[in-house]
Amino acid sequence: MAMKNILTVDLEDWYHICDIEHILPPSGWDRCESRILANVEEILTLFRRFKVKATFFVLGYVAERTPEVVNMIHAEGHEIASHGYSHVQVYKQRKGEFLQDLLRSKTLLEGMTGEKVVGYRAPEWSICKGEKNSYWALDLLVQNGFLYDSSIAPLRFIGIPNAPTIPYTLSTPCGDIKEFPPLVMPSPLGNLPIGGGWGLRIFPYRSIRRAIERVNRFGYPGLIFCHPSDFDPIPPPIALPWIKRFVCYGKIKTTEERMTHLLNDFEFSSIKGTL
Numbered sequence: 001m002a003m004k005n006i007l008t009v010d011l012e013d014w015y016h017i018c019d020i021e022h023i024l025p026p027s028g029w030d031r032c033e034s035r036i037l038a039n040v041e042e043i044l045t046l047f048r049r050f051k052v053k054a055t056f057f058v059l060g061y062v063a064e065r066t067p068e069v070v071n072m073i074h075a076e077g078h079e080i081a082s083h084g085y086s087h088v089q090v091y092k093q094r095k096g097e098f099l100q101d102l103l104r105s106k107t108l109l110e111g112m113t114g115e116k117v118v119g120y121r122a123p124e125w126s127i128c129k130g131e132k133n134s135y136w137a138l139d140l141l142v143q144n145g146f147l148y149d150s151s152i153a154p155l156r157f158i159g160i161p162n163a164p165t166i167p168y169t170l171s172t173p174c175g176d177i178k179e180f181p182p183l184v185m186p187s188p189l190g191n192l193p194i195g196g197g198w199g200l201r202i203f204p205y206r207s208i209r210r211a212i213e214r215v216n217r218f219g220y221p222g223l224i225f226c227h228p229s230d231f232d233p234i235p236p237p238i239a240l241p242w243i244k245r246f247v248c249y250g251k252i253k254t255t256e257e258r259m260t261h262l263l264n265d266f267e268f269s270s271i272k273g274t275l
C-alpha cells in the first residue's frame with residue numbers, strides 16, 4: 001500500500017494574520033466580512049473528489065462565529081483539532097494565558113463535535129526555543145490530554161532551525177507527545193518551507209514532489225498545510241506590510257493547482273489516521 005502523507009488545514013479567516021494588531025486589532029474582527037464558508041466549501045469539494053480525510057486545526061474564534069463551518073467539516077469525517085482560540089503566538093503569552101486559550105478552544109470544539117480533541121497547532125508555528133522560548137507549552141498539552149502537536153517548524157526565523165524534519169516523539173516531565181513538523185526541503189541556506197503557505201506556491205512542483213518522495217523513502221509521511229484564504233479567488237483588500245502581503249497572497253492562484261497535483265500524486269490522511 002502506498003505511504004500515507006498528511007493533509008492539514010488551519011481553519012481561520014482571512015483577517016487572522018499575526019502581528020497586524022496595529023492595522024486590525026482583534027476587537028475589529030467581528031466587523032470583518034466572514035469569507036470562510038465559501039473557501040471551505042472549495043476545500044471540501046476538492047477533498048471529496050479525492051476521497052481524502054484531513055486534519056482541520058480550528059481556531060476557537062472561528063468555531064464560535066461560524067459553527068456551521070465546523071459542523072460541515074466534521075460531518076464529512078475530517079478530524080477536528082485545535083488552533084487555539086485567539087490566534088496569538090505562544091511565545092507572546094504567559095503560561096496561564098496559553099492554558100486558558102487552549103482549554104477555551106478545546107472545550108468549545110469538544111462540545112460541538114462530541115469527540116475528544118487530541119491535536120494542537122500553534123498560530124505561526126510558535127512553539128520555539130531560545131529567545132522566544134515557549135517549549136513549556138508542550139508540558140501543558142500533555143497534561144491536558146493532547147496526544148500530538150504540530151507547532152514546531154524546522155525553519156529559521158519562525159521555528160527551531162535544527163528541529164527534526166520528520167514526525168518524532170518529545171518527552172516532557174508529564175509524559176510523551178508526538179510532534180508533526182511541516183514538510184521542508186533541505187538547502188545550503190537551511191530548510192525551505194515548501195509544505196504550505198508561500199513556499200507551496202512559489203517553489204517548482206517537482207521540488208515539492210521530490211521532497212515528499214524523499215521522506216516517504218525513509219518510511220515517513222510528508223505533512224502539507226493550507227488555509228481557507230489560500231483558496232479565495234478575490235482576497236479582500238487589507239493594507240498589509242509588503243512582507244505579510246507576500247506571505248499571505250504572493251502568487252495565490254497556484255495553491256489550488258498545487259493541492260490538486262499533490263492529491264493526484266500521493267495518498268493522504270488526517271494526523272489522527274496515522275497515530
Ligand SMILES: [Zn+2]
Pocket residue numbers: 010012016083087122123124
Ligand atoms: Zn493560524
